[in-house]
Amino acid sequence: MDTPFGEEQPLWTPSETVIRDANISQYMHWLTQERGLHFEDREALWRWSVEKLEDFWASLWSYFSIKASQPYNAVLSSHTMPGASWFSGARLNYAEHIFRNATSDRPALLFRSERQALTEISWQELTKNVGALSQSLRAMGVQPGDRVVAYVPNIPQAITAFLACASVGAIWSSCSPDFGISSVTERFQQIEPKVLFAVDGYQYGGKSFDRLPVIHELQKQLPTLQKIVVIPYLKTEPSLEGIGHGVLWSEVLREPAELTFEQVPFDHPLWILYSSGTTGLPKAIVQGHGGILLEHLKALTLDVDLKPGDRFFWFTTTGWMMWNFLVGGLLTKSVILLYDGSPGYPNLETLWQFAQESQMSFFGTSASYIASCMKAGIEPGQSYDLSHLRGIGSTGSPLPPEGFHWIHEHIREDLWVASVSGGTDICSAFVAGSIVLPVYAGELQCRSLGANVQSFDDAGQPLIEEVGELVVTEPLPSMPLFFWNDPDQQRYRESYFATYPGIWRHGDWIRITERGSAVIYGRSDSTINRMGIRMGSSEIYRIVEGLPEVLDSLIVGVERPHGGYYLPLFVVLRPGVELDDSLKARIKSELRTHISPHHVPDEILVISEVPRTLSGKKLEVPVKKLLMGLPMEKAVSLDALSNPQAFRYFQEFASQRN
Numbered sequence: 001m002d003t004p005f006g007e008e009q010p011l012w013t014p015s016e017t018v019i020r021d022a023n024i025s026q027y028m029h030w031l032t033q034e035r036g037l038h039f040e041d042r043e044a045l046w047r048w049s050v051e052k053l054e055d056f057w058a059s060l061w062s063y064f065s066i067k068a069s070q071p072y073n074a075v076l077s078s079h080t081m082p083g084a085s086w087f088s089g090a091r092l093n094y095a096e097h098i099f100r101n102a103t104s105d106r107p108a109l110l111f112r113s114e115r116q117a118l119t120e121i122s123w124q125e126l127t128k129n130v131g132a133l134s135q136s137l138r139a140m141g142v143q144p145g146d147r148v149v150a151y152v153p154n155i156p157q158a159i160t161a162f163l164a165c166a167s168v169g170a171i172w173s174s175c176s177p178d179f180g181i182s183s184v185t186e187r188f189q190q191i192e193p194k195v196l197f198a199v200d201g202y203q204y205g206g207k208s209f210d211r212l213p214v215i216h217e218l219q220k221q222l223p224t225l226q227k228i229v230v231i232p233y234l235k236t237e238p239s240l241e242g243i244g245h246g247v248l249w250s251e252v253l254r255e256p257a258e259l260t261f262e263q264v265p266f267d268h269p270l271w272i273l274y275s276s277g278t279t280g281l282p283k284a285i286v287q288g289h290g291g292i293l294l295e296h297l298k299a300l301t302l303d304v305d306l307k308p309g310d311r312f313f314w315f316t317t318t319g320w321m322m323w324n325f326l327v328g329g330l331l332t333k334s335v336i337l338l339y340d341g342s343p344g345y346p347n348l349e350t351l352w353q354f355a356q357e358s359q360m361s362f363f364g365t366s367a368s369y370i371a372s373c374m375k376a377g378i379e380p381g382q383s384y385d386l387s388h389l390r391g392i393g394s395t396g397s398p399l400p401p402e403g404f405h406w407i408h409e410h411i412r413e414d415l416w417v418a419s420v421s422g423g424t425d426i427c428s429a430f431v432a433g434s435i436v437l438p439v440y441a442g443e444l445q446c447r448s449l450g451a452n453v454q455s456f457d458d459a460g461q462p463l464i465e466e467v468g469e470l471v472v473t474e475p476l477p478s479m480p481l482f483f484w485n486d487p488d489q490q491r492y493r494e495s496y497f498a499t500y501p502g503i504w505r506h507g508d509w510i511r512i513t514e515r516g517s518a519v520i521y522g523r524s525d526s527t528i529n530r531m532g533i534r535m536g537s538s539e540i541y542r543i544v545e546g547l548p549e550v551l552d553s554l555i556v557g558v559e560r561p562h563g564g565y566y567l568p569l570f571v572v573l574r575p576g577v578e579l580d581d582s583l584k585a586r587i588k589s590e591l592r593t594h595i596s597p598h599h600v601p602d603e604i605l606v607i608s609e610v611p612r613t614l615s616g617k618k619l620e621v622p623v624k625k626l627l628m629g630l631p632m633e634k635a636v637s638l639d640a641l642s643n644p645q646a647f648r649y650f651q652e653f654a655s656q657r658n
């Protein structure tokens with residue numbers, strides 16, 4: 001495959017002062033003092049961290065002074081995946097580690113939205129609200145292990161509700177309110193929630209969206225709900241009429257209560273995130289208190305280099321794992337910054353203005369946002385005082401070299417650019433940034449500590465400087481504990497371990513460079529990942545093929561070599577039906593309403609047949625490979641198709657486009 005990324009000269013090199021002051025340097029110093037270990041550089045540290053897994057993770061336990069009401073009796077039960085069990089015997093609570101940072105010296109959160117000016121939320125207020133809400137949850141009958149779900153934007157109430165839920169040992173799961181009814185019910189129905197938090201509505205891009213009708217529908221679709229807590233967000237006094245078991249946010253905060261933390265086993269579920277596969281319902285991925293605690297402390301302290309008092313931002317919604325990662329910023333004594341609204345409203349300057357007024361230290365975003373700023377020709381470095389900014393983080397899709405250069409030319413040339421890649425499945429990054437390493441435009445600086453990431457060929461042999469499958473050969477504490485409703489772990493195994501037994505295959509194409517950095521080339525499976533929000537193609541088919549005019553369909557999401565994402569939808573129509581503007585508009589509107597505005601296709605094209613394998617599977621990955629520029633013989637084996645003639649259309653289509 002063409003390898004468009006990677007440059008010879010570093011774009012940025014850390015100064016000696018930056019290296020000396022970096023958290024990771026302090027940690028390496030601590031390893032020398034406390035463990036007698038000396039490492040030449042970060043690469044040597046990484047190698048030790050994956051060769052001596054137990055020593056590495058146990059060192060983090062001590063370094064971060066993990067607070068456990070019962071100690072662990074073994075770091076890792078076995079290295080076999082799936083099934084590795086970490087820190088057995090320990091009892092702790094993720095949320096307790098956040099509140100041990102409570103202080104009057106700095107706020108806990110800063111919040112801004114399209115409608116609300118910058119607001120500070122103090123630790124005192126957060127502690128008071130989480131205490132009261134935990135007590136209300138207990139009064140509602142919520143027990144450890146019960147599911148509490150939220151249909152809320154990225155607002156302080158979402159953080160409050162999540163922390164209350166975690167403090168009582170219940171399991172959290174959230175969807176952003178721009179998810180349509182089908183997407184939400186497909187996720188929440190699987191986990192049978194007891195309590196729902198939902199906003200009455202929200203504003204996005206200057207338009208108001210009433211969510212009360214969706215709440216009414218969710219009430220019907222989620223029969224296990226015993227309480228619906230409505231958060232007034234669009235209106236000050238939304239009506240609860242017709243919402244059985246409905247209660248207002250202010251009521252559940254009314255009774256003050258001391259904040260206490262249920263002590264749960266290390267692998268007690270903390271939250272459920274969703275990632276869509278190629279078939280079936282979205283995978284309901286369960287991650288645990290202890291695994292997330294250690295992973296986020298590691299990633300945010302040693303890789304993102306957050307320091308006490310830093311102001312940490314990632315532009316995200318509650319439907320993306322970066323929201324959960326952002327919350328983890330509170331574990332590090334930094335202030336987290338929440339923004340709710342469209343990054344393009346009223347224009348693309350908005351978030352840069354927010355960066356100035358919040359004195360942001362680290363600005364995390366998606367590669368597609370950087371591409372939009374680039375195309376719009378804005379000049380944030382000239383228009384705003386961004387002197388507090390130390391780094392820019394990018395994820396969601398690969399950031400091309402142009403994006404790195406744009407940051408240096410149009411924001412500040414001394415900025416550290418951390419392009420990272422991981423996923424919902426571990427709620428973190430496999431390949432990360434590191435402030436002690438040089439940045440090469442187009443490259444992700446290094447592999448995450450403790451993550452034995454390799455590029456494998458089809459035979460399972462490691463590759464250097466060649467594009468292969470991103471695999472992880474050793475367990476990580478934040479890997480899914482299990483998938484909900486997957487009692488024999490069949491779906492879990494099929495999702496990651498079917499290609500290389502016992503080895504995690506992530507589904508991304510990666511090249512590991514000789515200097516230890518990496519380049520990601522996008523998804524090697526057919527998941528649609530736009531703006532970091534993953535949707536299975538199956539979710540899209542369910543909606544598109546639900547229309548009477550559409551007989552069959554195929555969708556692929558294609559990462560373009562220099563940034564951008566191309567999402568064409570191919571449809572087979574009922575005989576006599578034409579794909580006119582009105583049908584196109586209806587397909588788009590159905591997807592916008594039921595799936596999300598981010599998954600509306602760029603183009604809709606008519607085909608006569610969907611190419612399928614002999615076992616009837618749609619040929620998404622081969623079509624994607626063709627559109628990424630691979631030759632026909634590398635994209636597909638025609639013998640394995642039930643209708644090879646149907647594939648010819650795509651060969652023609654790709655040759656015209658590429």
Ligand SMILES: CC(=O)CC(=O)O
Nearest residue numbers: 395396421422423428
């Ligand atoms: C860290 C990530 O990998 C985020 C994403 O793309 O989902």
